[in-house]
Amino acid sequence: MRTTTTPRPRARATVATLGAAALALTLAACGGADEATPGVTAETVTIGTHQPLTGPAAAGYSSISAATQAYFDHVNAQGGVHGRQIEYVVKDDGYNPANTQTVVRELVQQDDVFAVVNGLGTPTHSAVLDFLNQNEVPDLFVSSGSTAWDDPEAYPYTFGYNADYHVEGAALGRYAADEHPGETVCLLGQNDDYGETLLEGVQIALGEDGVAAHETYETANQDVTAQIGALQGAGCEVVVLGTVNGFTALAVGTAAQMGFTPTWMAASAGGDYPTLVGFLGEDLAPVLLQGFVSVNYLPFGPGGDWVELFSAVNDEYNAGAPFDGNTVFGMSVGYTFVEALARAGEDPTRESLVAALESGDVVGNGLAPLAYSADDHAGFTTAGITVVDDGVQDFVGTTYRLDGETVTTTEPQVPAVEGEGVPTE
Template sequence: MYKIDRRTFVTAASAAALFSSSRVGAAEKKYDDGVSDTEIKIGHTCPYSGPASSYGVIGKAHQAYWKAVNDRGGINGRKINFISYDDGYSPPKTVEMVRKLVEEDKVLCIFNALGTAPNTAIRKYLNAKKVPHLYVGSGWSGWGDPKHFPWTIGYQPDFQTEAAIYAKHIMATIKDAKIGILMQNDDFGKDYFEGFKKALGNKSDQIVQTVTYESTDPTVDSQIIQLKASGANVLFSITIPKFTAQAIRKAADIGWKPVHYIDVWGTSVATAMKPAGFENCQGIITSQYLMDPSDHKWDGDADMKAWREFMAQYMPGANTADMSYPSTYSVDYLMEQTLKRCGDDLTRANLMKQATSFQDFKVPLLIPGITVSTSDTDFYPIQALQLARFQGESWEQFGSVIHADNS
């Protein structure tokens, strides 16, 4: 049925033209798997259980965001069917769940699946199937490889760029640095380490000890003891929140007070710093690309106010100090805009085209001066960060925004 606004006078000729143009518009609709006139299916995996279960809130935050979108009428009249499965942060399980999403649920794309190793395990499969693997929930530098993996694109600043910023800050501010590194023994840890060592250049011999842990380990206590014994006066922790908290606590317990740097993924106030004890976290350094809700300087920001209203309505009772929530909100917004730009051409090829066509695009909750830019040769949407230091019970930014090209 074609509805005509009663306030507009329509002649028989113009009504016929309207009917004709509507038929043409309908004929121009292009859909791939997961799309109909009323629905868009999006696939996702997340560790709701297992060693990285603290990230399970990310999946719940996605669900809340897409519910809000649907409550507003969806995207171009289509409701979002967000299908999220638990992969336990286990790559074999991720492969199983993603195959189910693609082959049984028939989703249009995989969006913001979490974790470096889980996403590495599904990348070849999704690219062979030509299924968009969008805004990956990991900063591994390998996501920006359009030549070999044209269907996979990252989102956050990549690990190597972030690590290079820490390395250069250490060289500029700490005399006679002796660096100890605690790293997760997978692509997540190795990518950070490679970027860090590369940035140190001929000063890489300042790394006096590197110790690893497995994501399934119960604690990192023995690793921290090893690092103190090495004589290190600087610690770079490449850790997820559970192990960040353990490392900070153990260092305090044994009286070790290195200058401590932590990767952005391990710095949640709610799930890392608070469990570690705020008194043990003072002066720790990280970097940020998002506004931190625990930093009161953002209280008057319009985007922060809108986010808090969203959280109050769709995630009441959630811990708003957990950076997983603003991170998820920002990438969901980008995905929503990507789908909107597709219009009625909801093919996988067009979805990928739109995802790689943003220029200096402002996304809510990104720190001022940081925007999203992509192209068919640039699959790194965000390439800037700002250093932050833990003070009191929150992170406080210092210095200026640092872009990848000058990190």
């Protein structure tokens, strides 16, 4: 059970604090109103994040913040937002919650950031959720599919971003039912909130008895032979994967060695084909991953306008780093923050930034608009299906939306790239 902590009430003003407040107002009038807002000056807006640049999650996710920085460099080259340059402070937490607490406190108390943007990981970000909300720091676009970030009553400053694992699991379950009717569906998942919540999502689509076998793994154990053997023995024809990319490759490779060839369907956290090629190799990956199904909520189809824009930004500002799903994710997060900052006004405050998101006017660049409102901080509630064919991962045009316990098909609504790809009011 998660402990709920409400924001701390403001202390009553005394004569001394009233005097200090008056002095602060006088100084603000002399130096510009934006100086009263943490992280905002006349020339800059400073935001921060915690990321696994080292540690067990680095191989899969360390490139995200570099992609976000590259997009901000692109925006800054166009003049920034309302004339301010975006400064992005990235702190390495090694995917360790204790480290996350330390670096996030540094961001808030020493670096004086305007907001924390795209902090990565369920266990890591959970460790700072109360702290950020108690200090009224906008906590935007948490990089995790946990449903914990959508609790605006308890955590009014926190906003999710990813399609959560219920959405992704429901989309994969419904696609399995639509395209593989009557086949035995099973699941291999990480033994934590990620795997469990994805399972719940699949069961939303297929019913509680719709998953014939469910195996879990520990991230500390690089051997899934027993789990794959159990799934093979259960006669699984479709295997949904609640895995990170490294364990997706491990599962597929282990199954191939055992002569087990189900249809694989992965959550977005473990379904990025370019990353999987890095694990499996350029010769094996196209063979082992032919027909590989995954879910995504961002525009990652080859040849699309967003991929063209982000590829150009990647080439110019990211030292030609490999272009993959992390690139699209990191730059899409950057785009959404710029959209929110532009709508927060010429002299943004933390309150106006939250209000901009809750207005519903910030839509992002996904397959469907973000679902933000005063009562909904979840992020994306729609996800599309991608399939690998001859070494190319692309959308197949099937998009699912989860509304409560109901899964429906819908049409993608990807916004067009306008101008230089820098959103304005």
